[in-house]
Amino acid sequence: MESPSSSATRVTARSSMMDSFRGCSLSGIRIDKEDLKKKLLMPTYIRFAMRDSIRLKDPTAGDSRLPGSHDLVAVPSEENGGEDAVAPEMPMVVFINPKSGGRHGPMLKERLQLLMGEEQVFDLLDVKPHEFVQYGLGCLEHLAELGDKCAKECRQKIRVMVAGGDGTVGWVLGCLSELQKQGREPVPPVGVIPLGTGNDLSRSFGWGGSFPFAWKSAIKKTLYRATTGPICRLDSWNILIQMPDGTVLEPPHSLKLAEECTLDEGLEIQGQLPEKRTCYEGVFYNYFSIGMDAQVAYGFHHLRNEKPYLAQGPISNKLVYSGYSCTQGWFFTPCTSDPSLRGLRNILRIHVKKVNCSEWEQIPVPSSVRAIVALNLHNYGSGRNPWGNLKPDYLEKRGFVEAHADDGLLEIFGLKQGWHASFVMVELISAKHIAQAAAIRLEVRGGEWKNAYMQMDGEPWKQPMDEEFSTLVEIKRVPYQSPMISGD
Incomplete structure (x- = not known):
């Protein structure tokens, strides 16, 4: 059982309407879109390597995106990898359940792709969490084993946001927990964008109880908070x-x-x-x-x-x-x-x-x-x-x-x-x-x-x-x- 010194990281329940809005906003702070991208967006070659690995269901499929490959996309050298590639401050992916709650998923997906890149936003109808764990994270681990320092750093720091209800969050958590069973740590921490009806997991960890009305501006602040939020623990x-x-x-x-x-x-x-x-x-x-x-x-x-x-x-x-x-x-x-x-x-x-x-x-x-x-x-x-x-x-x-x-x-x-x-x-x-x-x-x-x-x-x-x-x-x-x- 955890010591009392860790109690500061525990998050208590909140149920008021004001908390629902506060869960998705940071009043008085303007989040610049380009600054947010720099915090979240992984280099192009890594995003494309993960995408290829998930599509082909092969964690080694991203090898063609490494520097020197004839299939490499023509983008600046620091995006292509090598010594100049730099991992973002807090790489992040988002899972969206378009069927959750009020069906905000499709609109939210489009907005998120503008903020953090198409390859880092997964529609759960197309990409299942276990596919991301096996092939997406597997791709980063494979690139890291080949000596890619940027991929290794992305794997170590990556965070996951889940846009959905409690069932969707539990689904993603269950798939990520397989990493511990397989000895593939660290396990990425998870935050929530509440799209469900009850959203009790979201409430319990301070993400609010409902999807905000002013969601276009609120989503930037939510992503920003997800890059800085402390890590808590949840029993399963x-x-x-x-x-x-x-x-x-x-x-x-x-x-x-x-x-x-x-x-x-x-x-x-x-x-x-x-x-x-x-x-x-x-x-x-x-x-x-x-x-x-x-x-x-x-x-x-x-x-x-x-x-x-x-x-x-x-x-x-x-x-x-x-x-x-x-x-x-x-x-x-x-x-x-x-x-x-x-x-x-x-x-x-x-x-x-x-x-x-x-x-x-x-x-x-x-x-x-x-x-x-x-x-x-x-x-x-x-x-x-x-x-x-x-x-x-x-x-x-x-x-x-x-x-x-x-x-x-x-x-x-x-x-x-x-x-x-x-x-x-x-x-x-x-x-x-x-x-x-x-x-x-x-x-x-x-x-x-x-x-x-x-x-x-x-x-x-x-x-x-x-x-x-x-x-x-x-x-x-x-x-x-x-x-x-x-x-x-």
């Missing part, structure tokens, strides 16, 4: 789901079929475990939840896919989401009426490992709780802080510690009926505190329930349940942290 969490073989699951993009299915042994299982099992694995950065909130998110997700005209922007998304949630029984159906709408206590057992403890401990599920959330950031549901800013005496009484995004702990809280959730989301009250945990094990069993609903970082799915066999969900911290650029 691995989730492993074990279910009976033959279970038909439509997993979100964040879950992949796992080759191995190794869970901690020694925990008593209330149901039975099948001989043959199927496992899915994924990583989340903000939250995992199970229950009614995930059910509402799942229904809204499919409604938006069926009727895309409803997704006209963050504000319309939130209005439609709020209206849809009222149709799902969270507000108007008692917990004891329909089996599909009862409290989670009917289907769920929770075990956790608490801070500085290696033993599993069972945590009772409150009978009134209909959604349980394991939260990593301060922000949840478009900038709300359901865990709350707890007083020191309460923390001590409950055995909790102050929550941070890099403390190796998840905050577990419960939401009751929709009325309770509504008061929590407007921060009139805090959620029902359940535990803080360094690891979590959930056992989900069927009975009268046929499906449970789960989600992580805004990606919901329907989890089929078996009457005889248990489904297990295990959450553990990934042993390394993702570097994030602070926008504060």
